[in-house]
Amino acid sequence: MADVNFKSALPPLSRENKPGQPDSGEAGGDDALPYDLIELLFFAYRDFTGDPDEVLAQYEFGRAHHRVLHFVERNPGIMVTDLLGILGITKQSLGRVLKQLVDAGIIEQREGNHDRRQRLLYTTETGHALAVDLTRLQQKRLERALIGLPDGSEETIRRFLLQMIDPDARPDILKLVRSSFDLKER
Amino acid sequence: MADVNFKSALPPLSRENKPGQPDSGEAGGDDALPYDLIELLFFAYRDFTGDPDEVLAQYEFGRAHHRVLHFVERNPGIMVTDLLGILGITKQSLGRVLKQLVDAGIIEQREGNHDRRQRLLYTTETGHALAVDLTRLQQKRLERALIGLPDGSEETIRRFLLQMIDPDARPDILKLVRSSFDLKER
DNA sequence: AGAATTAAGTCAATATGGCTGACGTAAATT
DNA sequence: AATTTACGTCAGCCATATTGACTTAATTCT
Numbered sequence: 082m083a084d085v086n087f088k089s090a091l092p093p094l095s096r097e098n099k100p101g102q103p104d105s106g107e108a109g110g111d112d113a114l115p116y117d118l119i120e121l122l123f124f125a126y127r128d129f130t131g132d133p134d135e136v137l138a139q140y141e142f143g144r145a146h147h148r149v150l151h152f153v154e155r156n157p158g159i160m161v162t163d164l165l166g167i168l169g170i171t172k173q174s175l176g177r178v179l180k181q182l183v184d185a186g187i188i189e190q191r192e193g194n195h196d197r198r199q200r201l202l203y204t205t206e207t208g209h210a211l212a213v214d215l216t217r218l219q220q221k222r223l224e225r226a227l228i229g230l231p232d233g234s235e236e237t238i239r240r241f242l243l244q245m246i247d248p249d250a251r252p253d254i255l256k257l258v259r260s261s262f263d264l265k266e267r
Numbered sequence: 268m269a270d271v272n273f274k275s276a277l278p279p280l281s282r283e284n285k286p287g288q289p290d291s292g293e294a295g296g297d298d299a300l301p302y303d304l305i306e307l308l309f310f311a312y313r314d315f316t317g318d319p320d321e322v323l324a325q326y327e328f329g330r331a332h333h334r335v336l337h338f339v340e341r342n343p344g345i346m347v348t349d350l351l352g353i354l355g356i357t358k359q360s361l362g363r364v365l366k367q368l369v370d371a372g373i374i375e376q377r378e379g380n381h382d383r384r385q386r387l388l389y390t391t392e393t394g395h396a397l398a399v400d401l402t403r404l405q406q407k408r409l410e411r412a413l414i415g416l417p418d419g420s421e422e423t424i425r426r427f428l429l430q431m432i433d434p435d436a437r438p439d440i441l442k443l444v445r446s447s448f449d450l451k452e453r
Numbered sequence: 454a455g456a457a458t459t460a461a462g463t464c465a466a467t468a469t470g471g472c473t474g475a476c477g478t479a480a481a482t483t
Numbered sequence: 484a485a486t487t488t489a490c491g492t493c494a495g496c497c498a499t500a501t502t503g504a505c506t507t508a509a510t511t512c513t
Binding site: 114117118121124125126127128129148155169213216217219220222223225227228229234235237238239240242243245246250254257261262 | 302311428430
C-alpha cells in the first residue's frame with residue numbers, strides 16, 4: 082500500500098517553462114551550481130527509503146522504526162545510550178518508537194551481564210526476519226543502480242559517500258559501518 | 268546554531284560489542300547484505316541536508332521550506348500543481364509552507380498570462396539570494412566529497428543516483444534535472 | 454451557451470516523529 | 484558515602500505530513 086513514491090504523480094513540466102538550455106542568465110555569477118547532483122540525490126534517497134516504507138506501513142511502523150530496527154539488527158546487544166548517539170535523537174523520541182517495537186515482538190531487551198542497569202537491545206527472530214527483508218529490498222535497489230557502471234564504481238561511491246560525511250564524524254561512522262572495503266582516507 | 272549533525276553525539280560503540288570482524292554467523296544465508304553502503308548513504312544524506320538546515324533555522328524555516336524554495340528557484344514560473352507533483356506532497360502541506368515563504372518575501376506569486384487561474388511561483392530577489400546560499404553550501408560539500416576520486420567519478424555518481432530512482436520516474440526526473448551531462452540510459 | 458474540468462485555496466481533523474525540561478530509580482564508580 | 488551513569492517517564496510543544504470535503508474562478512469541451 083502507501084503511495085510513497087511519487088511515480089505517477091510527477092507531471093510534465095509546466096508549458097510556460099520549457100527547459101530552453103542552460104538558463105545561465107543568473108545574476109551574480111553563480112558558476113555552475115550542481116543542481117543536477119543535488120536533485121538526483123534528493124530523488125534517489127527518496128526512492129531508496131520508499132521501498133522499506135511500504136513494507137513497514139503494513140506493520141503500522143514508520144521510518145523511525147526502521148532506523149531503530151536497522152541499527153539494533155546490525156549491533157546486537159547495543160546499549161540504549163549508544164543507539165541514541167547513533168540516531169542523534171532524544172531519549173523520549175527513541176523511547177516511544179522502541180516501546181512499540183518491543184511490544185510488537187520485534188526487539189527484545191535483556192539486562193546487561195556486567196552492568197545490570199543496561200537494557201541491551203536485540204532483534205527477536207521476527208525482528209531479524211523483518212530487518213533482513215527490508216535490507217534485501219534496499220540491496221536490490223543498490224544492485225540495480227550499480228548495473229552498467231565501470232569497474233571500481235562501487236568503491237568510488239563508497240568513498241564519495243564517506244567524504245560527504247562531516248570529517249570529524251567519520252572515524253566513529255567508520256567503526257560503526259565496518260565496511261569490508263578499505264575506506265581509510267589516503 | 269542548531270546541533271543538527273550529531274558530530275559529538277556519536278559515542279564509541281558499546282564495549283560489549285566490539286567489531287570482531289565480519290560477523291557472518293547469520294541464520295538463513297544472507298549473502299553479504301550491503302550494510303555499509305546503506306549506512307553511508309544514511310549518514311551522508313543526513314549531513315548533506317544538515318548544512319542548509321542550520322541556515323534555515325535562522326529564518327525559522329525547515330526542510331520543507333528548503334525544498335519548495337529549491338524547486339521554485341530552479342523552475343521560475345512553475346505552477347502550484349506541478350510543484351505538488353514534484354514534491355509528492357498534498358496541497359495542504361504545500362499551502363502552509365508556501366504561504367510562509369510568500370509572507371516572508373522569499374517567494375512571489377504572479378497570475379498566469381494565458382491562464383489567469385494560475386499563481387505562478389517565482390523567487391524574489393531575497394529568495395534567490397537565499398536559494399543560492401543554500402545551494403553553495405551543498406556544492407561545497409559535494410566538491411569536498413569528490414576530492415581524490417578517480418577521473419570520471421562524478422559521472423559515475425550521477426548515473427548511480429539516477430539508477431537508484433524508480434525506472435518509471437526517471438524520464439520525468441531527467442526533464443526536471445536537465446543535467447548538462449549525458450545521462451541517457453545506454 | 455451550458456456543462457465539465459482544472460487551478461488554486463480552504464476547513465477540520467489526525468498522525469508521526471521530532472523537541473524541551475524536569476524528575477525518579479537503580480546500579481556502578483569514585 | 485557521594486556522585487555519576489543508564490534508563491525510563493511525565494507533560495507539553497512543534498513541524499510536517501496525511502485525509503476528505505468543499506469553494507471559487509477560469510478554462511475547455513460539446
